[in-house]
Amino acid sequence: MAHMGKGLAWLNGEEIGRYWLRTSSVHDECVHECDYRGKFIPNKCSTGCGEPTQRWYHVPRSWFKQSGNILVIFEEKGGDPTKIRFSRRVITGVCAHVSEDHPSFDLESFQKVGNENPKNKATVQLKCPITTRISAVKFASFGTPTGMCGSYAKGDCHNPNSVSLVEKVCLNKNECAIELTEENFNLGLCPSATKKLAVEVVCS
Template sequence: MTLSGMDLWTILIRQRTPPTTYGTQQGSAYGNGSQSRFSVKLPINLRTGKNELALLSMTVGLQNAGFAYEWIGAGFTNVNISGVRTGTIDLSSNNWAYKIGLEGEYYNLFKPDQTNNQRWIPQSEPPKNQPLTWYKVNVDVPQGDDPVGIDMQSMGKGLAWLNGNAIGRYWPRTSSINDRCTPSCNYRGTFIPDKCRTGCGQPTQRWYHIPRSWFHPSGNILVVFEEKGGDPTKITFSRRAVTSVCSFVSEHFPSIDLESWDESAMTEGTPPAKAQLFCPEGKSISSVKFASLGNPSGTCRSYQMGRCHHPNSLSVVEKACLNTNSCTVSLTDESFGKDLCPGVTKTLAIEADCS
């Protein structure tokens, strides 16, 4: 069987011979994301008598710009069956029934009140790498108060719910290893699409945030609808523990509330820039790993001193921040003393540990 189409991500073929209710999946295929058209040949088994073919087309991303883009279609364009005695059969112009959506969505299988729905089939080991599959499992609440995310790296593409709340659509598609990733990043200068690109060869998405308020003390139900195929046994919850905080603020950083900015802010003068640090609730700043007022460079966890550095930087920050949940340090002479680098725009970089 040969299928041709545009913008198709996944095609699934089901064959139904009455009185079978659901039929048997015959195969699947998907495009590479760069070609809008693609064709595929899949073997199918036809039985004597009446055969019914059901084709599922899933489209990801429609063109929304360019010349006459509204005339660019999507979906199947040709369906042919070859290898029969009468030669090739072109089904493209046949009368096809058309239906939008899935049965699982119609029956609200993702809602908690559908946990006992007879359409769920209990199994000791869930099927793996099987497209168009609904999964349901009871999960425990992750310990602690840290933010929670669900790791969907082992899955293909689909949607997930926790206790009836939509986590959203997941698609941990792996980026190309041939993309131009850069070890360092600087946004200054002319913009180009490859600037500051990272994560080549890694999933473009992996963790998806789940509010802790969605969890119950017990009896939490995770429902996943997988479109392409994956391994649900490797789905895990992750906690994001904040162990360090950073701040990088320049003298020219606006320290006023831009939403309430009015003419008085211009006439009264701009308040001095301030570096602010916040640890998670229940934690405090236990140590200051780096502090430099001058022209430091780098990013969080990799700051470096520049040619201009105030020697009192560390002591000033420690005095203001140690053993506190949050702190503020102003970039003023009153805080640090005499200006040792006249004419240099001062920047304050801080990295501190929370425990």
């Protein structure tokens, strides 16, 4: 989006996102290197003035059709959409997470006597690109993990068996699913916290 001004983009009816240029007040001085020493003033370290807020936008492969793809750009400031390019990226890993407060998670249904197969189960689903398999579990934690895909970290609450369980279910498979059930995890762990399962695996 480096050659665009301000606007919104869609691919085949799916919203890619907004874009705009960083602007700087005439009273602000845009700097190449930030130095916070000395008196504090708002916007003391303005950088990248006049540059786009983002150069790259992630467009899921599933949004593309075999042919007849339509990219719609609503440009407000006279950018040049002919300079927009698509670049393919090879996926080497995938992430997924699900929380106890997910609509499909119903703890009572798991606790009912004789109800071993409730209809709705909160599930983490992982799928590698075609011709690749899950070769390693980079991260797995049931509890209160923090961060996002690529930067997950264990929280104060963590089930130590998380990685071994995911490895058992997923290693050497193209896709797998891990259910949030009492059989797989200690659902009573850290009762005061809303727990979730976060997983990142390597595809190769």
